[in-house]
Amino acid sequence: MGNFSALILILLLLAFFLRVDFIFYVIYVSAGVYAWGRWLMPRAVKNLHSARQYARNAFWGEDVPVTIQLSNRGRLPLPWIQVQESVAVQLKHGDPLHQVVSLRRGETAEFHYQVIARRRGYYQLGPLRLTTGDLFGIHPELVAFLPADYLTVYPRLTPLTQLGLPSRLPFGTVASHQRLFEDPARPMGIRDFRSGDSMRQINWKASAHTRQLMVKTFQPAISLETAVLLNLHSADYQFGNRGDVTEWAIEVAASLAAHLVNQRQSVGFITNGIDPLSSGQHGFDETTGRLLRPSHGVIQANPGAFMPPAIPPRNGRPHLTKILERLARIETEETVSFTGWAANACLHLNWGVTILAITANGSEAVCQSLHRLVRAGFNPILITVEPDGNFGLVRERARRLGFAAYNVASPRDLDPWRRPFAQGVTA
Amino acid sequence: MSARRKPRVIPPVPPPGSPPPAPVLPLDDPRLAFITNKWSRTVVQPLLISVLITGLFSALLVLAEIITRSDLWLPYSGFLFFVTLESCYTTLWLQQPERRLLNHTAYRAAELLLLTLLLRFFSWSVLGNWPQLADLPDILARPHLFLLDGPFIFCGIVSLFAWERSVSLAQTFTRLAIDQAEVYYYALSTSQRNASDKPVRTNRGEIVLSFFRQWIAGALILAVVTSMSNYDVVEIYRGSSLAGARLGLRTELVLFLLLYFLAGFALLSQARLAAMNARWLINGVTRAGQVEQSWHRYTLLLLGGIALVAAFLPIGSTFAIGRILQMAVWVLSTAASIIMTLLSTLLAWIISLFTGDPAPATTEPLLQPTLPPPPTLTATPIPPALPPSAVDSGLIVSSLFWAVAIVVSVMAISFFLRERGVKVNTAVFQSIWHQFRTWLQTAWRGAGHQVRDWQQAVRARLQREPADKPANQPPWRFIRLNGLSPREQIRYFYLSTVKRAADKGVPRQEAETPLEFAQDLKQSWPDAEEDVDVLTEAFLEARYGRSPIEAEDVSPGKKRWQQVKSSLRRK
Numbered sequence: 001m002g003n004f005s006a007l008i009l010i011l012l013l014l015a016f017f018l019r020v021d022f023i024f025y026v027i028y029v030s031a032g033v034y035a036w037g038r039w040l041m042p043r044a045v046k047n048l049h050s051a052r053q054y055a056r057n058a059f060w061g062e063d064v065p066v067t068i069q070l071s072n073r074g075r076l077p078l079p080w081i082q083v084q085e086s087v088a089v090q091l092k093h094g095d096p097l098h099q100v101v102s103l104r105r106g107e108t109a110e111f112h113y114q115v116i117a118r119r120r121g122y123y124q125l126g127p128l129r130l131t132t133g134d135l136f137g138i139h140p141e142l143v144a145f146l147p148a149d150y151l152t153v154y155p156r157l158t159p160l161t162q163l164g165l166p167s168r169l170p171f172g173t174v175a176s177h178q179r180l181f182e183d184p185a186r187p188m189g190i191r192d193f194r195s196g197d198s199m200r201q202i203n204w205k206a207s208a209h210t211r212q213l214m215v216k217t218f219q220p221a222i223s224l225e226t227a228v229l230l231n232l233h234s235a236d237y238q239f240g241n242r243g244d245v246t247e248w249a250i251e252v253a254a255s256l257a258a259h260l261v262n263q264r265q266s267v268g269f270i271t272n273g274i275d276p277l278s279s280g281q282h283g284f285d286e287t288t289g290r291l292l293r294p295s296h297g298v299i300q301a302n303p304g305a306f307m308p309p310a311i312p313p314r315n316g317r318p319h320l321t322k323i324l325e326r327l328a329r330i331e332t333e334e335t336v337s338f339t340g341w342a343a344n345a346c347l348h349l350n351w352g353v354t355i356l357a358i359t360a361n362g363s364e365a366v367c368q369s370l371h372r373l374v375r376a377g378f379n380p381i382l383i384t385v386e387p388d389g390n391f392g393l394v395r396e397r398a399r400r401l402g403f404a405a406y407n408v409a410s411p412r413d414l415d416p417w418r419r420p421f422a423q424g425v426t427a
Numbered sequence: 428m429s430a431r432r433k434p435r436v437i438p439p440v441p442p443p444g445s446p447p448p449a450p451v452l453p454l455d456d457p458r459l460a461f462i463t464n465k466w467s468r469t470v471v472q473p474l475l476i477s478v479l480i481t482g483l484f485s486a487l488l489v490l491a492e493i494i495t496r497s498d499l500w501l502p503y504s505g506f507l508f509f510v511t512l513e514s515c516y517t518t519l520w521l522q523q524p525e526r527r528l529l530n531h532t533a534y535r536a537a538e539l540l541l542l543t544l545l546l547r548f549f550s551w552s553v554l555g556n557w558p559q560l561a562d563l564p565d566i567l568a569r570p571h572l573f574l575l576d577g578p579f580i581f582c583g584i585v586s587l588f589a590w591e592r593s594v595s596l597a598q599t600f601t602r603l604a605i606d607q608a609e610v611y612y613y614a615l616s617t618s619q620r621n622a623s624d625k626p627v628r629t630n631r632g633e634i635v636l637s638f639f640r641q642w643i644a645g646a647l648i649l650a651v652v653t654s655m656s657n658y659d660v661v662e663i664y665r666g667s668s669l670a671g672a673r674l675g676l677r678t679e680l681v682l683f684l685l686l687y688f689l690a691g692f693a694l695l696s697q698a699r700l701a702a703m704n705a706r707w708l709i710n711g712v713t714r715a716g717q718v719e720q721s722w723h724r725y726t727l728l729l730l731g732g733i734a735l736v737a738a739f740l741p742i743g744s745t746f747a748i749g750r751i752l753q754m755a756v757w758v759l760s761t762a763a764s765i766i767m768t769l770l771s772t773l774l775a776w777i778i779s780l781f782t783g784d785p786a787p788a789t790t791e792p793l794l795q796p797t798l799p800p801p802p803t804l805t806a807t808p809i810p811p812a813l814p815p816s817a818v819d820s821g822l823i824v825s826s827l828f829w830a831v832a833i834v835v836s837v838m839a840i841s842f843f844l845r846e847r848g849v850k851v852n853t854a855v856f857q858s859i860w861h862q863f864r865t866w867l868q869t870a871w872r873g874a875g876h877q878v879r880d881w882q883q884a885v886r887a888r889l890q891r892e893p894a895d896k897p898a899n900q901p902p903w904r905f906i907r908l909n910g911l912s913p914r915e916q917i918r919y920f921y922l923s924t925v926k927r928a929a930d931k932g933v934p935r936q937e938a939e940t941p942l943e944f945a946q947d948l949k950q951s952w953p954d955a956e957e958d959v960d961v962l963t964e965a966f967l968e969a970r971y972g973r974s975p976i977e978a979e980d981v982s983p984g985k986k987r988w989q990q991v992k993s994s995l996r997r998k
Contacts, residue, residue, distance in 0.1 A: 020654050
């Protein structure tokens, strides 16, 4: 409203030429109102502080409460502030935060809203747009932003009870049906002495009590140091349902990793997908709020730059968090095919590590690649995620080449691994 | 900030699991807060509009006081305040959805008529010239003199402008406010909205800007009026210098100026709030806390604080700048006038080269002052008496005017009040009318009885009259003029003239002949000399002549008789 300054100017001229003292008073009032909006309101906005509080990571299907604190630390009150938080469509849960509030000096207002984790990914929360202005509309509105924060939504985890995976590493913590790996630290019961039993396993107290020799029995256990080898080379998957299948592959990988960590096993993660955050130049889709992947051409120019480094096998919850965060961001891309990549990817792994190779299908080339891992001293297990009507052939081929193979094309296929321990399936 | 208050928790938006909102919003729905600011719309805004408009137009009244040097104008500012307040509320009332079928133009006309009547009464009470009962004939005959006077006309015009401005501003704020359709539409969720129900988008920013411009224009007018009031305009017109004609600023004008600006700022804030409210509703913004109360509070505090601070600032110390500016303008204007003079002289010289030397101007001898001719004594002609028909037409026109004015006023007032819910109890009027009729009938019957008693008394007295009166004298009775013959009509004209003259103190002696009595009449009413002669001659012809008298011979005598009669009445 440029007319306002014109009014002040004309009043000033009238006051000068006609020498009416009182017009000066009106000029002072008008100039005061003008100055308040012109200089003091921006200063008040500078004293506006805001913070966003929420859990940075969320599991699939979880409600995430977000709290925004808005503090007016200046001496001037803010009659109105319009608060608008940008929330990704895939996170929206109820009406978005879009409110108007007034803040006295020193006052803090808290806004609460919730987002829901519907799909794995790395999402942007915010930015928070703060709009305010003067009471008369003389000056343009002032806009400030609280920078965006980020929320990682983990892939959906299917709780597993036991996998029954074979291992070559004894003295672990995973119970095994292979008596070879009985753990003397895990006594399970007693039985009658048989010829050939070790004298050190005789339970003398029980023998005295029963008046015949009894020996201790131990629970078999293995150490299942595992690496999840996830193939996300898009060309290896069928075009029709590539998106769903790769998402399922990621869920399977996350479920396996979570289960093994829960079993106190060391788990590593290696993939040939891309992590958009690795490039350092990332953006977010304004509609969905998800992390945007670089363009295909940029990736093809240097695919290795976008492939995340391998996560070596470790145990513990923080390590699982690291794997899940990687799995939340990972994307399918045409990088390096599984057959050319698997052997090199496992070079840094220790001897005897179980490798859970999750890929689309069990083709001859894939099986040959895994066979090379067998020969290198690893314990690969093939898990295919595309539906395969002739998977029996694959399983037979894998058995002949020295490793196990499973087809997990749908959540139902995970049921054998979700049964109680006694009904577990062995390879 | 050392003092940290406990954070104010803004209630979260309900999750989708909660029950869906009802089509009709509950009273505690936060979105209804956008339109439930009844206090602002029904009290604050009308008051501020009234103060603004009254401040603007009352300055004109103060200026009129200064020019006319009388103090009768300022009381009208109270009436202006009433007019603006009434028009605001009427506008708000007419904008209600249930008043859409009301004829707004007719209702506004009725309102204006009512305000005019009220202004008339107010003006009488201010000036103290209420009409007296003795003025009734003049009131009836010349209503324009009775109704129209200078203060009434001037204040009527000022009130009309104030009324129009007030109505316009009230409509502006009504357009700024959120209407029911917008609330209904935007309160629905996006999936429930029907595109065909979408209200027409109002450009409220443009409306606020329009109000702001109007306010600025009014402020400039007010500043100019204030500046003019600082000088004695009459003295300046008579040629006094500005310094000599300088007056002090009137206290009332200072007050009006201050009220105008503060009310304008407050209204600007209100307009801004209304526009923001609409924007927030349309954009789905939820209001948390008491934003509107804070808005009003901060506006009040800000304006009050700035006004207080401004009161302590110097206001005369900058006049040196004013003098410098004035000097600069004077130098510029002088230079411009010199240049223009030079150019015009040059142009005139060039033109004279083409047209030759101008002819010497012939100087005419000055007229010597001469004495005016002595006034000649001429007899002032006496204007002839107005014919009776002219008087009657004036009365008819004035009566018609009053009848129409009263009927229209009553209809307008009843229309205005009836629509506002004021109901007149007609039973009371019917009862009064019935009592009046009863009283009239009783009085009429009583008068009839009285007349009969008098007739009987007169007859009885006449029967007892002495015999000195001629026995053949007919008793007094009403005469139907058209029932008489032409001869008797002329005789009647003359005899009635004789009777009227006797009533006026010029009786006819028994021995006087008609011609001798005509001399008496002419002496007493010299302006009716000719009429008396004609009437007497006609009477002599009718009384003593033998020639027949036709009906057409009556009308000249009748005219003369009527003129004589009017002459007799004037004495």
